[in-house]
Amino acid sequence: MADIRNNFVGIKSPNPFWLASAPPTDKAYNVVRAFKAGWGGVVWKTLGEEGPPVVNVNGPRYGAIWGADRRLLGLNNIELITDRQLQLNLQEIKQVKKDWPDRALVVSLMVPCVEESWKAILPVVEETEADGIELNFGCPHGMSERGMGAAVGQVPEYIEMVVRWCKANTRMPVITKLTPNITDVRRPARAAFAGGTDAVSLINTINSITSVNLDTFSPEPSIDGKGSHGGYCGPAVKPIALNMVAEIARDPETAGLPISGIGGVTTWRDAAEFLALGAGNVQVCTAAMTYGFKIVQEMIAGLENWMDEKGHQTLDDVCGRATKNVTDWQYLNLNYIAKAHIDQEACIKCGRCYIACEDTSHQAITSSVNGVRHFEVMEDECVGCNLCVNVCPVENCITMVPLAAGVLDQRTGKTVSPEYANWTTHPNNPMSKQAAE
Numbered sequence: 001m002a003d004i005r006n007n008f009v010g011i012k013s014p015n016p017f018w019l020a021s022a023p024p025t026d027k028a029y030n031v032v033r034a035f036k037a038g039w040g041g042v043v044w045k046t047l048g049e050e051g052p053p054v055v056n057v058n059g060p061r062y063g064a065i066w067g068a069d070r071r072l073l074g075l076n077n078i079e080l081i082t083d084r085q086l087q088l089n090l091q092e093i094k095q096v097k098k099d100w101p102d103r104a105l106v107v108s109l110m111v112p113c114v115e116e117s118w119k120a121i122l123p124v125v126e127e128t129e130a131d132g133i134e135l136n137f138g139c140p141h142g143m144s145e146r147g148m149g150a151a152v153g154q155v156p157e158y159i160e161m162v163v164r165w166c167k168a169n170t171r172m173p174v175i176t177k178l179t180p181n182i183t184d185v186r187r188p189a190r191a192a193f194a195g196g197t198d199a200v201s202l203i204n205t206i207n208s209i210t211s212v213n214l215d216t217f218s219p220e221p222s223i224d225g226k227g228s229h230g231g232y233c234g235p236a237v238k239p240i241a242l243n244m245v246a247e248i249a250r251d252p253e254t255a256g257l258p259i260s261g262i263g264g265v266t267t268w269r270d271a272a273e274f275l276a277l278g279a280g281n282v283q284v285c286t287a288a289m290t291y292g293f294k295i296v297q298e299m300i301a302g303l304e305n306w307m308d309e310k311g312h313q314t315l316d317d318v319c320g321r322a323t324k325n326v327t328d329w330q331y332l333n334l335n336y337i338a339k340a341h342i343d344q345e346a347c348i349k350c351g352r353c354y355i356a357c358e359d360t361s362h363q364a365i366t367s368s369v370n371g372v373r374h375f376e377v378m379e380d381e382c383v384g385c386n387l388c389v390n391v392c393p394v395e396n397c398i399t400m401v402p403l404a405a406g407v408l409d410q411r412t413g414k415t416v417s418p419e420y421a422n423w424t425t426h427p428n429n430p431m432s433k434q435a436a437e
């Protein structure tokens with residue numbers, strides 16, 4: 001059986017599945033239930049500084065996007081950091097860590113951007129024996145207007161400064177949680193690295209309005225007729241998160257910086273993809289909020305089964321395996337040629353591939369032959385874009401088949417070259433050496 005024990009910046013957990021800082025980790029009651037269900041670790045819901053806790057809205061705080069089967073695809077929230085007393089949280093953290101020593105317990109923090117505030121909170125968290133801290137530089141609403149959360153996370157200089165304060169004032173490992181609400185995620189990652197962070201985690205939620213009520217003209221969730229932008233998360237944000245993780249993982253300036261992958265992880269496969277792109281572990285929020293804590297059991301079993309099947313013995317055999325295959329567009333092999341192929345046995349003749357290709361792609365699919373409904377790819381027109389694959393309702397009905405070297409591409413009339421050739425040397429590229437000669 002594959003060994004999925006995780007060691008993330010020295011913090012050990014029996015598996016790489018941690019609950020992200022959010023409602024599932026807001027109190028001991030939840031965290032204990034999560035640990036009983038099998039979660040490897042948690043990042044406790046973000047704590048603020050000593051004093052009267054923040055106040056949440058008293059109405060709806062979530063908006064959502066659903067698929068046609070009402071499966072939750074994206075969740076939006078306007079919740080703030082914990083609204084429970086700091087001392088109560090600290091007591092519970094200490095007790096839970098004592099009772100569950102083999103699980104990872106990291107404490108998320110967000111205090112004002114002055115060194116005194118960090119100096120005040122760090123020792124009291126250290127006292128709980130928690131395994132580490134996560135700096136919440138990501139919350140996109142409510143706290144950012146008060147100069148915290150994303151307001152810090154969008155300014156690399158502030159990130160570096162706060163990370164430095166934390167590293168100087170605590171022995172606990174520091175994980176810096178990044179906001180995706182920024183143009184180039186490598187900038188804040190580099191700043192955190194420069195400040196001495198032990199790791200980064202990403203992504204926090206994405207600025208969003210999920211819908212507008214067309215009777216009241218209020219954005220949802222609506223509080224007395226008004227809405228405010230919230231933070232988007234869940235399956236819909238996974239592609240954005242995967243790209244950001246990969247961007248950091250392959251950045252030579254932050255080489256070796258551990259990454260905790262967050263954003264839409266719902267199945268073991270999502271987790272494996274984050275690991276393959278360079279994450280050392282994953283954090284989960286929306287999937288637990290949608291399906292309950294026991295979903296981790298399927299994630300654990302699925303990951304173990306897949307690793308066994310593929311002969312991966314430990315997480316190190318998986319982590320970062322896909323990173324080297326992420327490249328810039330200009331290095332993609334322009335001599336790689338594929339054509340769509342329709343399996344006539346599987347085809348239900350719905351015509352979706354035809355209309356997609358006919359109206360918006362390359363007019364490469366027949367709709368009828370001799371007056372009979374028939375969908376077939378015309379290889380002399382097909383550019384291999386795979387739009388038809390993606391709109392076909394029958395899985396694996398349309399597949400992309402690469403042309404072997406030496407075969408004639410009927411569309412261009414050229415034989416397929418066995419050589420790798422990319423845009424940097426393409427004759428049409430004015431910047432290429434070949435073109436210059």
Ligand SMILES: Cc1cc2nc3c(=O)[nH]c(=O)nc-3n(C[C@H](O)[C@H](O)[C@H](O)COP(=O)(O)O)c2cc1C
Binds near residue numbers: 020022075079235286
């Ligand atoms: C209701 C809600 C509250 C959240 N509160 C926090 C928070 O206090 N601190 C934090 O760092 N992230 C917070 N998050 C963000 C999550 O930790 C996580 O980064 C995000 O939801 C993406 O993961 P997911 O797609 O698995 O949900 C919150 C998310 C939700 C849905």
Ligand code: SF4
Binds near residue numbers: 386
């Ligand atoms: S791969 Fe693109 S061009 Fe080819 S048949 Fe499908 S949609 Fe048309």
Ligand code: SF4
Binds near residue numbers: 347349351394
């Ligand atoms: S979309 Fe798929 S099932 Fe529908 S006609 Fe095309 S190949 Fe057949």
